Amino acid sequence: MPFSLTHPTTRPLTGGDLLAQSLKHLGIGVAFGLHGGHLDAFLMGCESVGIKLVDTRHETAAVQAAEGYAKVSRGLGVAFVTANSGFSNGIPGLASALADRSPILVITSSPPLRDSENNSLQGIIDQVVVSRPLTKFAHRVTNPEDAPRLVSLAVRTALAGAPAWVLTGLGPVLLDFPIDVLFTPVHEKLISWGSITSPRSYAPGPHVEAVKKAVHLFKFATRPVVIIGSGAQSEETTTQLLRFSNQTNIPIFDTQKCMLSSDLVTKGKFYGGRADTLALLSAVEALQPDLVLLLGARTGMFLAGRSGAIIPPHEKCKLIQVDVDGGEIGRTLPVDLGIISDVGQFVAAVNAQLDTGPAGDCGLVDTNWVKKAVSIQSLPSPFDADPLTQSSGRMHPHHALRILFTTLSTQIKSPILVMDGGECAIWAHGVAQILNPSVILKSTGALGFLGNGFGYALGAAVACPGTKVINVQGDGSAGFHFMELDTYARLGLDVVTIVVNNYCWGMSSNGQELVYGDLNPARPVSSLSAVTGYAAVSGGLGNRGVRIEKVEEMEGAVQKVLEGQGPGCIELIVDSKPVHPVTEAMGVL
Template identity: 55%
Template sequence: MSGFSLQYPSSRELTCGDLLAQSLKQLGVEVAFGLHGGHLDAFLVGCEMVGIRLVDTRHETVAVQAAERYSRMSTKPAYFSKERISFSNGLAGLATAYGDRSPILCITSSPPTRDTENNSLQGLVDQVVAARPITKFAHRVVAPEECPRIVSHALRIAQASPPGPVLLDFPIDVLFSPIHPKLISWGSITSSPTYPPGPHSEAIEAAAELIRNAKRPVIITGTGARSSEARKSIFKMAEKCDIPVFNSSKYASFTPQSPMLSEGTAGVLGRLTYANLARPDLILLLGARTGMFLGGRNGAIIPDKECALVQVDCDGGEIGRSLPIELGIVSDIEAFALAMNNRLETADYQGSVDKAWVQSVLGLSSAESPFESDAQESSSGLLHPYHAMKHVFSAVEPGSIVILDGGEAGAWAADLARYSKPSTVMTSTGYLGFLGTGFGYTLGSAIAAPNRKIVNIQGDGSAGFHLMELDTYKRFGLNVMTVIVNNSVWGMSINGQDIVYGTATSERPISSLDPGTEYDVVAKGLQNTSAKVSQIAEVQPTVTRFQAQKGPSCINLIVDRKPVHPITTLMVGLTDSPDAVVVPYYDNIPRAHYNV
């Protein structure tokens, strides 16, 4: 096959496992995350032979999440699971990747084909069937020589718009079977890559007209606009038209820089009314999905009246999913921004933007927080969470990658991460809201960007999911600093209960954790440099010291559970109206009235 030279082992036969590894290598895969399992040894040995790096975790879910995060930065990951029980452990990660549109390939193995329905080891669950609802494509490979064609097909599906996870299962007898070279089906394994969809010319004209007439336009970017080339083109358009740019809270990239890029995420648009500023009359959503990360349908971030909404997404099904739109464009974001810039260059652009409003909006994120004047320590002697996190980020190395996990811990960190001048801030909980995902995202980031420092922010609740991955960080010598914001409760849960049920009663079901848990001691046992920090004067020196060293570290940061973060109050949606039933985390529902 032209462009593909098979590598033959020197002391054994060429197997399907070898062919699988070589197919992935040919398609650009460089890293595989997962756990060892004898079912997959033929593949793992093949990976070693062709130079695919194997990164093993302490839990299968983390392996999928690491591949998901790696795909955000490198675009060509692979994840492998060992046997069926491991696949079941990894389902949560696969579901998150599906919800967040991450293009990853999951490789699993299963009992021999002759042993189906034979009470074989881990033969109960058909993982192809189980995976289909949460993948774009799931398939069992039963002919070894078909491997290159199917792998190429699966990866193209994963990367096609909209991207998402795919799964290939190889029964163990297939994976260990010798290959007949003349029977190999190569498919499109050496074909040139496909190009993403571009915008229609009429759509560009319509968008240009809306921008030209807008007085208060805003751009909100999401994960679909994460590539550096897309962002350069977006900033060129924004600077030409004087449009402020806001990252969504799901994915905030600060490289490259632009005078039109806000330091705050799109959430600060909710402050416009309180700042006596008019709200936007045009919003361009570029690769940013509506829903929980943009305020849902409550109008707090995206006005529900007197604001035109232009939504550009590679997935036509996302356009108008939850909000009415003025113009929908199915396109890759870079292709859209390039087309817009070409359109703007062909004619004299004369917009009507209120430049004073633009500068006021860009300054919203630097406005003083209402918590700034609070005491740095509470009356109980515990650290104020706002001040504790501000001191953390004031000492973080500029250009670091910040991963956010947890409830209120992640919310406090999101408000203050800008003090570290980060390259990227990513909320790991995603559209499914899974906690603990940050450990895998951190691992994937550290493997993809080994020259950057990674800051892994965890609440003490989310930390309990995958704390053993500190061992993984140590084994691979990763420059990861984990900060566990420890208030000994499920913060968003217990504070939400306070809001809904009042503080007069002490009944708080299953929302407390043990204040005696010493995360720093656990981290030390896992060979991470660690410290317990409970004094404000200790925060910055500890962060500075840990970031200056090589290898992983962990800070057990002791904070108070009060004050309540505003996001909790917003999400609970408490109201004095007798006609509404409060439904935490969602829109309130009208109370049913019956005539008696």
């Protein structure tokens, strides 16, 4: 694909222009960030080639918006942060993208090269050195003519490539363009194009023998399950998984960090919900799985570690682990078959093998067991019988969210659901399917981040402008980036922020109570203010805000929030009790 330079009419072509045009050539149409003078040549370049610039109120939210955009668009997210101060604010976004293996490119700037180690303004921190542990690739560009080559390298690394010293999946990358590199006129004859005009590389496929061994293991399994993670989220993977599951009767479960596609729920015969429901098999009088196929899913805390609650002990269950990152295979648990491959390519190869193999290769699957395993997600909540209102006079969190989601579902079709916070997010997940969401983004993960749902919601809203985004926050997580409601309003985005307000850090306060009980009534630094009015603040930020204290207020309040274009905010006043079982389990641990 040829690269056609666009020459500004009123000024010479600069490094910033060449950077912007390189991104545009690679299909980038939007970038999230916050202004800094170091970046102006790049920002002007974006303006001239039609890259949409989405400015936020904080750099952390900008980088996390790029990640949210990447998750929903299944492409690359781009963020820009200015030198040192902006870069430092953006570090949490790099960390969460690394943990979730999200492909984002962060553009930053720095003082002129001649002022290196000169205590220059915004030049104290070596951004490349700081970034390297948090990225797949970080590099300082020292010549404007190198922009196409290095941008192409960074993008390929983020989306599929890997440095020579490690084999990894998708993830964040960073390019540092010193201010003089961005503002310097380009010598066109010296431009280094690299692979920017080359077609995208194909994803790595599985070894032929590995596919045969996997099919052989399926052949003798009676209670097999598939567990998918963040590495199994492409459209191709979803298509192949649906074909595999529907053909073999093998159920599919997802992990906390998997961005769930509605196709798995609506088109799959055997979607079983979250993998942690497998720990409840005894509740339906069913045995544990005898084979687990992990697809792009990391072992660890979200799969119950080495407890055997979700993935049974090795002597009772075969384990096949497929991941593009060879370092993840066998990290926590012994595997019977480890396969380094793109997940979609692996499932496609298995389907092809099943098509050509003898009929009944997975014919031993116990369909009655599968029905029981899938049915767990439909078990009634133990909180359904609880009173709507607690002794405090505040709403029960389960009922408040259940009724709110039911009310919203009559007005909204297949929204994108973002869940943030501690106990709040867990309560919300229990009733999430009431909304029939097209996508579910679970913000907190292995890092335990709070507040990144604001950026995720922003990125999702920009990626899917015709889809309502529901951004669920606790009153704790809401405190991190509530000013982004101003961003939603300025851009006229269709985001409804729900603040589940229980006046405390619920998981912290309840956790302290579980550990210390009546022996020590102190609950240090786990309370929040009961007078903070999130709905009122949202109104000052240009959002339609309502506060709901009683179940009877739901319908009218929802109608008010949804009555016009643009963003809104619902403040839901709930009790901090009952303690959610997940908090109780963490207290025991």
